[in-house]
Amino acid sequence: GKSMNLLQQKIITEGQVLSDSILKVDSFLNHQIDPQLMKYIGEEFAGLFAEAGITKILTIESSGIAPSVMAGLSLGVPVVFARKRKSLTLVDQLYSSKVYSFTKNETNEISIANSYITSDDVVLVIDDFLANGQAALGLIDIVEQAGATAAGVGIVIEKGFQNGGNLIRERGIRVESLAIIDSLSDGIVTFKGEN
Amino acid sequence: GKSMNLLQQKIITEGQVLSDSILKVDSFLNHQIDPQLMKYIGEEFAGLFAEAGITKILTIESSGIAPSVMAGLSLGVPVVFARKRKSLTLVDQLYSSKVYSFTKNETNEISIANSYITSDDVVLVIDDFLANGQAALGLIDIVEQAGATAAGVGIVIEKGFQNGGNLIRERGIRVESLAIIDSLSDGIVTFKGEN
Numbered sequence A, B: 001g002k003s004m005n006l007l008q009q010k011i012i013t014e015g016q017v018l019s020d021s022i023l024k025v026d027s028f029l030n031h032q033i034d035p036q037l038m039k040y041i042g043e044e045f046a047g048l049f050a051e052a053g054i055t056k057i058l059t060i061e062s063s064g065i066a067p068s069v070m071a072g073l074s075l076g077v078p079v080v081f082a083r084k085r086k087s088l089t090l091v092d093q094l095y096s097s098k099v100y101s102f103t104k105n106e107t108n109e110i111s112i113a114n115s116y117i118t119s120d121d122v123v124l125v126i127d128d129f130l131a132n133g134q135a136a137l138g139l140i141d142i143v144e145q146a147g148a149t150a151a152g153v154g155i156v157i158e159k160g161f162q163n164g165g166n167l168i169r170e171r172g173i174r175v176e177s178l179a180i181i182d183s184l185s186d187g188i189v190t191f192k193g194e195n
């Protein structure tokens, strides 16, 4: 079949399928980080959104930060990460959004200080995983509260068998995922387009 | 006086002195991130520790991630970030350390999966702020639990008027801080070496 890109190769060689719905990639994305891979990922996002007039990247702590900072480096724009909890200095006027967790059956609030996103911003939302899509929708909601433009969403790994991708695309927002997983059944990673 | 480096200039022009002991730099380090500045910071750390045989960088979520990933890119080594809370995939054997917060008067546990640090590792610990030093000491404790070598600590902003720097240096561990603040009194940032 088609040659696999570097990210897909890393998923196959280092990823661990924990269940039919969970892929563990702690060795290069979610706990240990491969900086050179992050740089490639950032350059990939930058290339995909090069013509979109991006002025800012929005992400969420913690795993979204590394891919976002590399994309921001390539695009020459700042990166803002939403906080899940109050921090020592997050004392300003905030944009907040509720994010529901199916796994935990609970709703949490994510926040961004309003000084870091304005209605002039053209925003690229970036995150590591796209699963149920609630975090990405929360970031898009913040973009809209600020009156800014959501130019699109960049995702490292999309689980195509979950609904997040549908939820965002049916709103007319562009989603670019560097790897799309069709299935994790029987301990096997199947990418979209493979059979 | 001496010419200021880029980081010091950003602190002076964008930093907000919130109290005699707290400097807010949310516009480029702790909430919004300036990727190019992070790249310079990473290159600075890489240069300082170029001869140390570093095999791994250890940091802690969230603000330590961006400077660490850029340092890891320059040094060509992986970055591992300690988790403050359980994550979906942090299910392995862990090294953990208790970290006391003076501000909150509480102790929390930070953890790293033991597969990501071994006794062969020569570790550079990196964090954004050095204040009371408890987080850095917790990371050093994890390095020692793993039987690895703590080559040193890289800090973006050290508050020299707090005890963290002393605590680490008196253990014979090298600390390299890119900016050292002697005082935040009267709303003014005074760097070490200025009067």
Ligand SMILES: Nc1nc2c(ncn2[C@@H]2O[C@H](COP(=O)(O)OP(=O)(O)O)[C@@H](OP(=O)(O)OP(=O)(O)O)[C@H]2O)c(=O)[nH]1
Residues within 6 Å of the ligand: A021, A022, A023, A024, A025, A030, A060, A061, A062, A063, A064, A100, A101, A102, A103, A104, A128, A129, A130, A131, A132, A134, A159, B087, B088, B089
């Ligand atoms: N490794 C891995 N992670 C997955 C997978 N599917 C979802 N996640 C992540 O798990 C976390 C679960 O999020 P929840 O808010 O509980 O959402 P959910 O149950 O509705 O999916 C999120 O991490 P997060 O909040 O982004 O955490 P952090 O890593 O940024 O701290 C999400 O990115 C998967 O297949 N593999």
Ligand SMILES: Nc1nc2c(ncn2[C@@H]2O[C@H](COP(=O)(O)OP(=O)(O)O)[C@@H](OP(=O)(O)OP(=O)(O)O)[C@H]2O)c(=O)[nH]1
Residues within 6 Å of the ligand: A087, A088, A089, B021, B022, B023, B024, B025, B026, B030, B060, B061, B062, B063, B064, B100, B101, B102, B103, B104, B128, B129, B130, B131, B132, B134, B159
């Ligand atoms: N902006 C700013 N932050 C400071 C300053 N002094 C300490 N901090 C940060 O505040 C947080 C307070 O840590 P605590 O664990 O409560 O420790 P402490 O009271 O003993 O200092 C830490 O952030 P953290 O856990 O690293 O949070 P995160 O940003 O990584 O999420 C630390 O880096 C300061 O002068 N300015």
